[in-house]
Amino acid sequence: MKKKLVVLTGAGISAESGIKTFRDSDGLWEGHNVMDVATPEGWLKNPALVLDFYNQRRSQLKEVEPNLGHQILADLEQHFDVDIITQNVDNLHEKAGSTRVLHLHGELLKVRSATNTNYILDWQDDLNFSDLDDKGNTLRPHIVWFGEEVPALEEAVAIVEKADILIIIGTSLQVYPAASLIHFAHTSIPIYYIDPKPATIYDVPNDIKIIATSGSEGMKIVQKELKKG
Template sequence: MRITILTGAGISAESGLGTFRDAGGLWERYPIEEVATPEGFAADPGKVHAFYDMRRRDAARAEPNVAHRALAELAAARDVVVVTQNVDDLHERAGVQALHMHGSLFEAACTACGATAEWRGDMGLEARCPSCGAAALRPAVVWFGEVPRHLDAIADRLAVTDLFVAIGTSGQVWPAAGFAQEAAAHGAETLEISLEPSGGTFDEVIVGKASEAVPDWVRALL
């Protein structure tokens, strides 16, 4: 069985990382257009750097939770591809190399030469590109209005997957919101595991905390 798993902010929330769209989430405190768009970065790069420096520090302090570790256990035993909307590295630290469709907090992209590099500390306006030396770095995350990464690889996988599982995702951000339907169109079974149902069309929905529902589902599957 080929299993494709999409994870969203809900799986990292129990590691202490804030979600975006829930009440009190990041988008209530930080306007999207100011900190998560190319236009916002052009208007006030210092503000955007401060926002992502905060998120990078928070993500570095967080630890993978039992849901991340359960998916790593499943991936070690079955044919599993994890696609994530998250920009933290909790899947990797749990033992899974995920496809990060929205980029990573721990990479810098140079707007001068186009190079990318691993980046662990604060970035800021004075940080210089390791490749060309220009003070022209930005977080290597996909902002609103930009094209997500790995779309061809994801489409190829959805075309052959037997089971598609969405975990902790709102189902409101495209193109990820359409992955379940795309997988189903190719004959896959679909499952949603979420604290609240997204309202999408799934064959089965499990409502619960990721830290409880995901390990239970993995144990049942194995």
């Protein structure tokens, strides 16, 4: 029986593929204040700006490819029962070949009804005001904005609770509730934390190996260690 390997990924792993993060640029995401493009208030204030912003992100996504970090995680499915829980809204894990990816904060390549959270559609191209759900209501990006509940959180907690090994890649562990997931891991399991600027982790009794490097370089190190085990 394969060991369960659970991986928590943040913006750092996608940054290597050319997708910019906002936490390294004073709250600006691709030149926009996150409050303007990633909150319900921003959507109500200027929906045209929000639609254009995510249309650009969707278009950008077609121009980037998974990096070595994504590929190693996909390859590990040959030897482990792998679940990836990501804060990222891109599809690079899936593109690399990972088969079980839970998106905590939504997905760029999906849209949903502005009035019915369960009405979700796959979406590859631009989203316009003329695009409506089956009841004639506006569609919006399928993104969990700041101030909104994280629907997938309970499922994520259940996955982390079953982990035999936990890997954290490219996250500052500052965005809650995602950052709280580490506390649901069994205290006896090993944790690998890969980030060029790793945060200090408090109140976690596990054996934590900190690897202060990029996701790709860190995963090469972890992959070698896991093969030994």
